[in-house]
Amino acid sequence: MNDRISRTLSSVVLGSALGLAALSAPASQASLSDDRVRLGVLADMSGPYGDLCGKHCVEAVNMAVEDFGGQVLGQPIDVISADDQNKPDLGSAKAREWIESQGVDAINGLVASSVVGAVAQVANSAEKPILISGAGSNTFTTKTCSPFNAHWTYDVVALARGTVSPLVKSGKKKWFFITADYAFGHALENVATGIIESNGGTVVGSAKAPLGTTDYSSFVLQAISSGADAVALANAGKDFVNSLKGASEFGLSQQATMVGLLVFASDTRSIDADIIGNMRLTTGFYWDRDEATRVWSKRFMERTDGAVPTMAHAGAYSSTLHYLKAVAATGTDDGATVMKHMKANAPDDMFARHATLRADGRMAYDMYQVRVKTAAERSNRNDLYEIENVIPGDQAYAAMIPECDFK
Amino acid sequence: MNTLVRSATAGLRLPLSQPHLGSALLLLAALLAPALIYPVFLMKFLCLALFACAFNLMLGFVGMLSFGHAAFLSTGGYVTGYLMINSGITPELGVLAGTAASALLGFLFGKLSVKREGIYFAMVTLALSQLVFFFYLQAPFTGGENGMQGIPRGHLFGLIDLSDNLAMYYFVLAVFLIGFGIIFRTIHSPFGQILTAIRENEPRAVSLGYNVRQYKLLAFVISAALAGMAGATKALVFELESLTDAHWHMSGEVVLMTLLGGMGTVFGPVVGAAILVAIATLFSGGELGNYIHIIMGFIFVTCVLAFRRGVVGEFGHFMHKNFPASGFGRPQ
Numbered sequence: 001m002n003d004r005i006s007r008t009l010s011s012v013v014l015g016s017a018l019g020l021a022a023l024s025a026p027a028s029q030a031s032l033s034d035d036r037v038r039l040g041v042l043a044d045m046s047g048p049y050g051d052l053c054g055k056h057c058v059e060a061v062n063m064a065v066e067d068f069g070g071q072v073l074g075q076p077i078d079v080i081s082a083d084d085q086n087k088p089d090l091g092s093a094k095a096r097e098w099i100e101s102q103g104v105d106a107i108n109g110l111v112a113s114s115v116v117g118a119v120a121q122v123a124n125s126a127e128k129p130i131l132i133s134g135a136g137s138n139t140f141t142t143k144t145c146s147p148f149n150a151h152w153t154y155d156v157v158a159l160a161r162g163t164v165s166p167l168v169k170s171g172k173k174k175w176f177f178i179t180a181d182y183a184f185g186h187a188l189e190n191v192a193t194g195i196i197e198s199n200g201g202t203v204v205g206s207a208k209a210p211l212g213t214t215d216y217s218s219f220v221l222q223a224i225s226s227g228a229d230a231v232a233l234a235n236a237g238k239d240f241v242n243s244l245k246g247a248s249e250f251g252l253s254q255q256a257t258m259v260g261l262l263v264f265a266s267d268t269r270s271i272d273a274d275i276i277g278n279m280r281l282t283t284g285f286y287w288d289r290d291e292a293t294r295v296w297s298k299r300f301m302e303r304t305d306g307a308v309p310t311m312a313h314a315g316a317y318s319s320t321l322h323y324l325k326a327v328a329a330t331g332t333d334d335g336a337t338v339m340k341h342m343k344a345n346a347p348d349d350m351f352a353r354h355a356t357l358r359a360d361g362r363m364a365y366d367m368y369q370v371r372v373k374t375a376a377e378r379s380n381r382n383d384l385y386e387i388e389n390v391i392p393g394d395q396a397y398a399a400m401i402p403e404c405d406f407k
Numbered sequence: 408m409n410t411l412v413r414s415a416t417a418g419l420r421l422p423l424s425q426p427h428l429g430s431a432l433l434l435l436a437a438l439l440a441p442a443l444i445y446p447v448f449l450m451k452f453l454c455l456a457l458f459a460c461a462f463n464l465m466l467g468f469v470g471m472l473s474f475g476h477a478a479f480l481s482t483g484g485y486v487t488g489y490l491m492i493n494s495g496i497t498p499e500l501g502v503l504a505g506t507a508a509s510a511l512l513g514f515l516f517g518k519l520s521v522k523r524e525g526i527y528f529a530m531v532t533l534a535l536s537q538l539v540f541f542f543y544l545q546a547p548f549t550g551g552e553n554g555m556q557g558i559p560r561g562h563l564f565g566l567i568d569l570s571d572n573l574a575m576y577y578f579v580l581a582v583f584l585i586g587f588g589i590i591f592r593t594i595h596s597p598f599g600q601i602l603t604a605i606r607e608n609e610p611r612a613v614s615l616g617y618n619v620r621q622y623k624l625l626a627f628v629i630s631a632a633l634a635g636m637a638g639a640t641k642a643l644v645f646e647l648e649s650l651t652d653a654h655w656h657m658s659g660e661v662v663l664m665t666l667l668g669g670m671g672t673v674f675g676p677v678v679g680a681a682i683l684v685a686i687a688t689l690f691s692g693g694e695l696g697n698y699i700h701i702i703m704g705f706i707f708v709t710c711v712l713a714f715r716r717g718v719v720g721e722f723g724h725f726m727h728k729n730f731p732a733s734g735f736g737r738p739q
Binding site for chain 1: 445447448451551552553554556557570572645646647649651652
C-alpha cells in the first residue's frame, strides 16, 4: 500500500512538474494487450550455444505459431527475436525493453542459465511467463521459483539421474569434472556429485573452464593426472564438442570413460562417430523416435537447411503450442491466468509425452537414455541414437519442494 | 587579445549568449526526451555518457590514456549493488558509496601509475584493471559469470519509488548533470588550466614549480570517482551488475566513445556515447547483429583517418573557422 502511494506520489510530482502526466497514465486492459500476442525468442544466436537453439529455435516457435493457425482469438501472433550473446546484462536489458516498450507477452528460447536468471528477475516482476526451452539449471523451479517460470525441456537433475547413476552402479567410482564456469555448470556438477556420492562413488577433482573456451588441453591434463575412471563433461554446445575432442587428442578417452552430461543432437552430429560412438547420455527428444517426431522433424529440417532438431528446438515448439492453447482457452494474455491454465491442463504433442506442467513450473515428461551409434551402425548422418530406456517424468525429475507450489 | 575583443563583442551582440541558449535547449530536450524515447535506453546512454566524460577528463584534458577505466565502472556497480541487496540503504547513498569506493580504487591505481607516461601508463592501468576483473570473476559476492542479479532500485530518499522507469530516468538525469557539472567546473577552474598546461608541455609545468604528479593523481581520482558514479547508476538502472562492465572491452569502448565524439571537448564524449549506444541498439535485433563489432571497428578507423577531432571537435573547428563570432570552438 505504502509502495503504491509513493509510486502515485512520484508520478504526480514528476508528471505535473513537467507536463508529462499523459505518460504515467496506465494503458487500459483489453482481453489481449495491444490487440495481439507477441512472443520474444531470446537466445545465443551465434556463439557456443548457437546450434543447439539459436535461430532455429525462432523457426521452431514460428512453426508452432503456424500450426496454431497464425492467430489467436481473432488477433495476430507475432514472433520477435534477439541475440543475448550469453551475457546476462544484454539478456535482461532486452527482456526489459521487450516487456516495457514492445508488448511482448511471453519469452521463449532462453539458453544460458546465467542469462535466464537475469531475464527471470525482469519477467517475474512484470508477471510475464517465461518458457525456458534451452537452460538446464534447476534453480528456476527451486531456489528462484516463480509462478511465471515454465521450465520445459530438461534440467540438471534429469541429466545427472539419467546419465550418471547407471554408470556409478556399473562400477565407475572415481569421477573428475570438467565444468562450465557459470550457473548451469555449477548446478550440474553439484547435482551429479550428490548422485555419485550417494551411490558410493567419489569425486577426485574438478576443473572449471570459462564459457566459450576453445583450448581444453590444461583441463584435460588435470583430468588425466587425477587418475579418474570416469570424466564428466558438465558443459554444453561447442564447449562440449571442444572438450570431448581435446580429451580424445590427449588420450584421456582411452584411460577413462567420457561422460557427456548435456549433449544435444547437433553436438553429436558434429563430432566424429569414432570419438563419440557408444557414449550413453540422456535426452528429452530424438527425432527418429516414432512417426509423429519424424513428421515434425522432416518439416523442421526443410525449413532449416537440414539442421537436426535438438531437444531445445522441439521444446521451444511444444512450449509455444501449449502457451497459445492456454491463451485461446482463457481468452486473455494475462500472465497469471495463462500460467494457471497451462498447469491445469497437461501438454500433449509430439515432444511432450505423458507430460504434466507441475505447479512449480517444471514440465515433467518421458526422458530417454540413449546410446550414440558407432560409425558402422549409422545409415545416414542423422542416424545418431539408439534409445535404450525410457525414464518416466516422475522418476526423471526431482520432487517439487513445498515453497514452490504455485497452484 | 584579438580573440578577447571578438568574444566580448559577440557577447554584446547577443542578449543571451549562444552557449547558454544551447545548454538550456539541451536541458529542455533531456527533460522531455522520455516522452518520445524508451527511458531505459536513455538511461543507458546517460550512464555511458557520464562514464565517457569522466574518461575524457583524463585523456582529453591531461593527456593520460588510461586503459583500465572498466575497473572503476564495475567497482561502482558492484559496491552499490552489494549494499543495495544486503544493507537496504537508499539508492542515493548507494550511489555515493559506489562513487567513494571507485575513488579509493582510483587513488590506489593512480599512486601506482601516474609515475609512468604514455604507453607504460596505459599498460599499468590495463594490468591493474585485469587484476580487478579476475577478482570480480572469482569473488563469491559478485556471482561470477552470472552477474550480481536482483539489485533493487529502492526508494529515493526513502520516498520516491524508482522502480517506475520515469522516476528512475529523472534520478539518472540528475546524477548525470551533477557529474557533468563537476567535470565542467573542474575543466574551467585554475586547477583545470594547470591540467591543460601539463598536457601541452609537462616539463614546462614542472619548471614553473607545479607538482605535476599530484595534479595528475587528483585528476585520476576525480575521473575514477565519476566513472564509479556512472557504474553505480547503471547497476541500479538494469538491476544487475555483470562482468561486461569489468572486461577490458569496456575500457576500449570508452576510448572509442571519446575519440568518436571529440577528445578534449566538453560535449564530445556525450555525442560519442549517443552514437555508440544508438548503433548497438539499432543493430542488436536485426540480421546485422553479428557484425556489430565489425561496424564499430569500421567507424573507429574512419574516425581516426578522416576526422580526428571527432564529431564535436570537427563541428567546433568548422564553426570557429567560418563563423568566429558564434563563439564555438574557442580554445578551452
